[in-house]
Amino acid sequence: MSSQPNGHGPSINGRQNGEPNGHHGSPSAATEKVAPATPSSLESPHIVSHRTMPVRPGDKRAVDLDNYFSGPLDPTKHSKLPYFMRLHGSILPSLVMPILFVAAWATTITVISERVHSLAVDSLLLTVLGFVVGLSLSFRSSTAYERYAEGRKFWAQMTLHSRNLARIIWIHTSEGEGEQGKDDVLGKVSAINLILGFCQAVKHKLRHEIEADYADLEPLIDHLDTFAKRARSSDRSATAHNLGLSNRSKFQTWGENLGLPFCESNPQKSIKVARKQGKHHGNLPLEIMNYLSSYYEHCIKSGTLTGPCWQSQVSTSLMLMMDAYGGCERVLSTPLPLAYNIAISQITWLYVLVLPFQLCAKLRWAAIPGTIVAAYIILGIAAIGREIENPFGRDVNDLDLDRYCTSLQLDLNVLTSSPPPKAQEWLKAPANTPLWPYSLSSYDSWRARQEGEIRRALVHRVDHQSVELADHEDSAKRVEGRHGGV
Incomplete structure (x- = not known):
């Protein structure tokens, strides 16, 4: 890592919208570090300018085969090809060399059997071994998908409670007046940034990326005193790290994509x-959670933050976020025992290698x-x-943690983009029609009537539900606004 100060300006290399999330051709924001740079003299040094962000080769929209066979998949991209014709997402590339x-x-085996001497064996062996192989693959698939589903469940739990915690901080933590009010607003925004920083740090921790100066993490936590930040002065520079990610040889890249085990990189090398x-x-997510807990203590x-209910909710959300992080660590650090992996691999390969001896007699x-078709399936x-x-x-086919974090970041930015709403303002808004679809009258219009009339209208609204409104049957159809701005 670089011993120089990390800049927060135009040099932040985040992943652009639509950029392929490949880990060979171009490192994403998940692994690329922040490199120091000098801000442009024409722009404020405190504003991140998208116009001055450097364009990497991987940012091009053209087809890049290195990125095409890497992932995770982007679910927002839609393919019209039938599933059996798709390559992106298929395990076919990694089976090229084995096949x-x-x-x-x-x-x-077939040439020897046909031209030299028959090597055929009885097909009974095919039946016996087929049962064992089917049992082994069923066990392998079920345990692997269970881990995949558990990982998604824990990450969804982390996202859910991150949003809930941010909502409580933004809405239910009071703000003072004057200078104190500015401190309170900035304090709430800083705490919400740490919520995102916690999720980003968990993502990097699960990928065995132990540093703190990644482009999507460093601006959120650079002001915190952490073990990862202290170790930065003796790490290699960000530039050297990023070049190491993008300068992998074609042999390594294609060898890994085509299923050569000796070309695979060790994720725990760092x-x-x-x-x-x-x-x-250190344990960066845990350290970030310590700072979040200190903010919670400060608010109390x-x-x-005076409401006992909200205090309990904050404490629960913090605990459940750590629980989700612990669950993800459990999934990561408890793989299928090595003995099972070795045995299943040996059984499947033994079956595939014996297949030609059993098929050559009848199929010639x-x-x-x-044999090729059977090997591809198995x-x-x-x-x-x-x-x-x-x-x-x-x-x-791994979980797209980058997209999950980006989605959470968007949610938190939307949350903090407006001041905490006041109920009296939106309740009495002209566009509020409390008795829709029975009546399109506004809140103030109904407030001017007698309570008995309001009660009767609520009863009539039940009968009015069966009345067909224009285009109301198709919920996908949109309508023009009738009330204007709120």
């Missing part, structure tokens, strides 16, 4: 390097494509289990 090996093996150097980066002591030359199911076993990584 080529199986094809060569099946061809060799942790091992730090351990050898005697550096401790200063009297800005057709045993070659038959090895494909096993490969899917390996890919989704760790749902927090960067494989094509």
Whole structure:
């Protein structure tokens, strides 16, 4: 990491809208660090300018095969191809080399059996081994998907309680007058930023990224004193880190995409390097939660969060966010035992290698494509289990943690974009029609009537529900505004 001060200006390299989330060709904001830069003299140094953000090769909208076979998938992109014709998201690329090996093996066995000496064995072996392989793959798939579903559930829990905590802080924490009011507003915004920072830090922690100066995290927590920040002075510079991410050789990139195990990178390499150097980066999400808890304590002591109900809700939300983080760590650090992985891999490969001996007698030359098809099915199911076993990584079918954090950031920005609403203002707004669809009269119009008339209208509204309004049957149709601005 860089020992120079990290800038918060135009040099922040976040992922742009529509940018492919590839981890080979171009690092996303999840791994790219903030590099120091000098702000433009024509713009304020305190404003992040999207116009001055550097454009990386991976930002281009053109098709990049390196990014095409990496992930996670972007669910907002829609493909009109039928599922059996899609490659992006398929495990086919990672099976290219294994299938080529199986094809060569099946061809060799079939040629020897047809031209030299029959190598056929009884098909009873196919039946016995097929049952064992099916049982093994069923176990492999069910345990892998269980971990995938658990990871999504814990991340949804974290997002839910992050929103709830931000809402309580923004709405139910009171603001003073004058200078104190400005301090209260900025304090609430800073605390809500730490909520997002906690989720970003959890994302990096689950991906074994232990530093603190990533482009989507550093601006949120640079003012905090953390172990990761203290270790930064002895880490390699951000520029060197980013170049290391983007300068992987084509052999490594394509070898990993095509299923060569020796080309896969070790996701915990940075942790091992730090351990050898005697550096401790701490538990960043836990440290951020400590600062959030201190803000909660400050609000109670200063009297800005007085309701016991809301105090309890804040404490519960903080606890459940940590609970979700702990659940994600449990999913990550408790994979399928190694003995199971080895045994299942050996069983499936043994079955695939024996297949040509059993098929060549009856299928003759057709045993070659038959073996290839069977190998694709069997090895494909096993490969899917390996890919989704760790749902927090960067494989094509992993959970898109970057998108989850970006969505949460948008929600929090929308929440804080307006001052806490006051009930009397929106209740008496001209566009408020309390008795819709029975009446389009406003709140003030009904307030001018007798209470008995209001009660009778509420009764009539029940009967009015069956009345068909124009275009009301199709809820997808929109209507022109009738009341103007509120």
